[in-house]
Amino acid sequence: MPDLGKYADTVLAAYAVSLALILGLVLVSVIRSSRVKKQLEAIDKKVKSDG
Amino acid sequence: MKEPRVTSLWTYANPKKFIETTDKVLPWVATLALICLVTGLIWGFFFTPDDYRQGATVKIIYIHVPSALMAINAWLMMLVASLVWIVRRHHVSALAARAAAPVGLVMTLIALATGAIWGQPMWGTWWAWDPRLTSFLVLTLFYFGYIALWAAIENDDTAADLTSILCLVGSVFAVLSRYAVNFWNQGLHQGASLSLDEKENVADVFYHPLLVSIAGFVLLFIALVLLRTRTEIRARRTRALLARERMN
Numbered sequence: 001m002p003d004l005g006k007y008a009d010t011v012l013a014a015y016a017v018s019l020a021l022i023l024g025l026v027l028v029s030v031i032r033s034s035r036v037k038k039q040l041e042a043i044d045k046k047v048k049s050d051g
Numbered sequence: 052m053k054e055p056r057v058t059s060l061w062t063y064a065n066p067k068k069f070i071e072t073t074d075k076v077l078p079w080v081a082t083l084a085l086i087c088l089v090t091g092l093i094w095g096f097f098f099t100p101d102d103y104r105q106g107a108t109v110k111i112i113y114i115h116v117p118s119a120l121m122a123i124n125a126w127l128m129m130l131v132a133s134l135v136w137i138v139r140r141h142h143v144s145a146l147a148a149r150a151a152a153p154v155g156l157v158m159t160l161i162a163l164a165t166g167a168i169w170g171q172p173m174w175g176t177w178w179a180w181d182p183r184l185t186s187f188l189v190l191t192l193f194y195f196g197y198i199a200l201w202a203a204i205e206n207d208d209t210a211a212d213l214t215s216i217l218c219l220v221g222s223v224f225a226v227l228s229r230y231a232v233n234f235w236n237q238g239l240h241q242g243a244s245l246s247l248d249e250k251e252n253v254a255d256v257f258y259h260p261l262l263v264s265i266a267g268f269v270l271l272f273i274a275l276v277l278l279r280t281r282t283e284i285r286a287r288r289t290r291a292l293l294a295r296e297r298m299n
Contacts, residue, residue: 002096002097002107003107004107004110005101005106005107006106007106007107007108007172008107010107010108010111010168010169010171010172011107011108011110011111013168014111014114014115014164014165014168014169015092015096015110015111015114017161017164017165017168018114018118018161018164018165021157021160021161021164022157022161022271024157025153025154025157025275026275029275029278029279029282030278032279032282033278033279033281033282036282036285036286036289037282037285039285039289040285040286040288040289040292043289043292043293043296044292046296047292047295047296
């Protein structure tokens with residue numbers, strides 16, 4: 001860990017907020033992508049079976 | 052007569068072709084984004100010296116500059132996609148603009164948050180009504196408005212039309228955010244960190260990790276927009292199938 005001196009809180013807070021926002025965005029995007037894909041597959045299957 | 056071998060860009064406006072192509076491209080872009088982001092941030096955080104004036108807070112530059120850059124460029128990408136929708140009525144372009152908005156919003160929030168956190172010890176205030184900060188705040192509000200407008204309108208085509216107009220209007224603030232430091236000298240915000248002018252540009256020791264970090268943010272943006280556009284295409288198809296089912 002580098003010596004951040006009196007600005008340790010400032011630098012760490014900036015990194016923590018940013019990484020949390022990026023990770024949140026990636027997680028939400030991946031989870032929604034997988035949910036929508038499954039939903040479409042289920043509806044496609046139903047439409048095909050109904051003829 | 053033989054078909055020309057060069058594939059037209061408009062081929063990718065076909066949703067099926069878009070999903071097939073991104074199936075192959077997305078893992079590569081996502082992996083490269085991760086490599087560049089991790090390298091750029093670790094390099095910048097652990098292996099660069101403190102600045103003689105800013106001290107260790109200079110390390111915030113590796114997040115603040117790339118996120119601010121992407122916040123503006125995401126809107127410009129949405130502008131191009133919106134213009135393609137208005138002119139050529141390709142659904143994929145409208146959905147790509149929709150997909151990019153939350154990514155752009157998060158980049159804007161990161162830029163605002165890191166700027167405020169940095170500004171407190173350096174300027175003595177979290178916020179100032181500086182031209183660049185203010186135009187950036189207005190751009191944030193445009194992002195919220197754009198996302199809300201898509202969510203509020205049920206008909207996809209009408210939503211795409213109206214959000215495209217909003218995107219055109221918001222572009223004024225995207226451009227202002229980029230160039231405000233150049234033509235408003237009374238602001239607190241310093242000049243651009245990246246410049247062709249050697250005197251203005253940051254020192255090499257900060258510049259190289261910053262470039263890697265910017266590459267990481269650009270690739271992350273591309274990966275997320277591709278992933279989210281695929282989701283929007285599938286969600287649109289789901290809505291169409293459900294609507295067809297209800298009519299039967």
